[in-house]
Amino acid sequence: MRSILTGAAVLAGGALLAAGCSSGGSSSSAAAGGTSSAGGSAPVTVRLGYLANITHAPALIGVKNGYFAKQLGSAGTLKTTVYTSGTQETTAILAGQIDAAYVGPNPAINAWQKSNGTAIKVISGAATGGASVVVKPGITSAAQLKGQSLATPSLGNTQDVAVRYWLKQQGLATSTTGGGDVAIKPTAPNSASVLEFKSGQIAGGSEPSPYDVEMVQAGGKVLLKEPGVTTVLMVTQPFLKAHPDIVVDLLKANLESIDYIKSNPAAAATAANDELAAYTGKPLKSSVLTPAFSEITFTADPDAVSFDADAQQAKAVGLLDSADLTGIFDLAPLNALLSAAGQASVSDG
Structure with missing residues (x-):
């Protein structure tokens, strides 16, 4: 299930968020952290947010190519919402409206700081540069x-x-x-x-x-x-605690998208563009798509050093009270997958 949340919809007020509605008219009956039956047999509803940007190509490709659906299998049902900014995603995360999101580092940092470190964990990178x-x-x-x-x-x-x-x-x-x-x-x-x-x-x-x-x-x-990390994958701490296996499935899908981009860049760009067009109403011209993809490095490394710099910069311009990010990362599940695939682990600092 897909929905699109516009800036106007978010700014319309907390009532809209509380109702779980999008500008597309869909609504979610899932409780925060997903749904399951009393017997635990029903699939978990995974509410995933991302932006209609090429910097969020791993999310676009994961949806278009069915990687999320494949990895979740019968255990989970994906519900996606496309936002116009990471700031909106932070609002949705803190309001309990989504369980996971592809976001820029500063919105993730904002969610961390506003919740005093209780709302989210950054579990993977997705893109650098761009x-x-x-x-x-x-x-x-x-x-x-x-x-x-x-x-x-x-x-x-x-x-x-x-x-x-x-x-x-x-x-x-x-x-x-x-x-x-x-x-x-x-x-x-x-x-x-x-x-x-x-x-x-x-x-x-x-x-x-x-x-x-x-x-x-x-x-x-x-x-x-602008250097440094552009997009990461974060999840809410309640969802991570309640559904660690589902979070691993999200990570597998993210890695599959990134691997596809690296091994089939032209096809990956086309897939991302097709999914982008489903939200914007028209695909990007090839003259835009090709340089847009080429200026981005897609990677699962969240670049913790860059994250720290982003926090310091936000504090310097008066948009953040504290630059302390101790505990914001939980990269153990990602590193377990990377190790199993024979790839180098990533660092949280």
């Missing part, structure tokens, strides 16, 4: 952005934090309300930022793939390539 600050061609330095507006996916998301921190390093102030030397304008969906850039309403944006590529093809230039 985000850029793209600006008008005449802009060649940060100084030329003074007095200009830049779009980001949402306040406090990974690209939002990255551009605010970079601007601060260049001596330019921002504020959460759009003030300061450079006005940061959280805009959803990402495609709206591309349209605003084309029409000249903004000077550029800090966007994930494929939207950074679309801005470049609309005449923009890359002013900054």
Whole structure:
């Protein structure tokens, strides 16, 4: 079952989240952590969130190619919800509306901090790279952005934090309300930022793939390539505790998607694009899809060092109270799978 949650739907208020409804009109009767019968024979409902971004290709491919369904088998039923930003996913996680999500590091960090370390665990990486600050061609330095507006996916998301921190390093102030030397304008969906850039309403944006590529093809230039982890897979702690075997199934599907991308990149790009089109209404042009995929490294390594840097940056720009991430990772199930496959383990620090 699929549903799409738009920015307007999330911002409509807690009543919508409490009802478990999406903009597509579907609703979930599953309790937090999934459902099972008294005898334990009914499949667990796994409520998975992700974004309609190429940086979330492992999720898109896992759904399109049936990897999640295959790995869950008769033990679980997948229900997916597509969000327009990781900030929305954090809201859904904390409201008990989804059990697992592909998100950027900063939304995961926000969920961790807002719950005092009780809500989530990061269990795997998914993608590194694939985000850029793209600006008008005449802009060649940060100084030329003074007095200009830049779009980001949402306040406090990974690209939002990255551009605010970079601007601060260049001596330019921002504020959460759009003030300061450079006005940061959280805009959803990402495609709206591309349209605003084309029409000249903004000077550029800090966007994930494929939207950074679309801005470049609309005449923009890359002013900054944002390094580090872009997408991870997180689960709620109650779900992890109640259904550890189901979590392993999610990890298997994630690894299968990543392996497919590495072994069949062209076919993987097509699969991701087909699934993306199911939500956006149209596929990406090949001229966008190919460079969008090529700027991303798909990997199960969540890059803990990069995670720490993201937290430090969010704190530096006033979007996080504490950068202490002790305990945010649970990589033991992932490393067990990697070891069984003869692959190197990943580190939580």
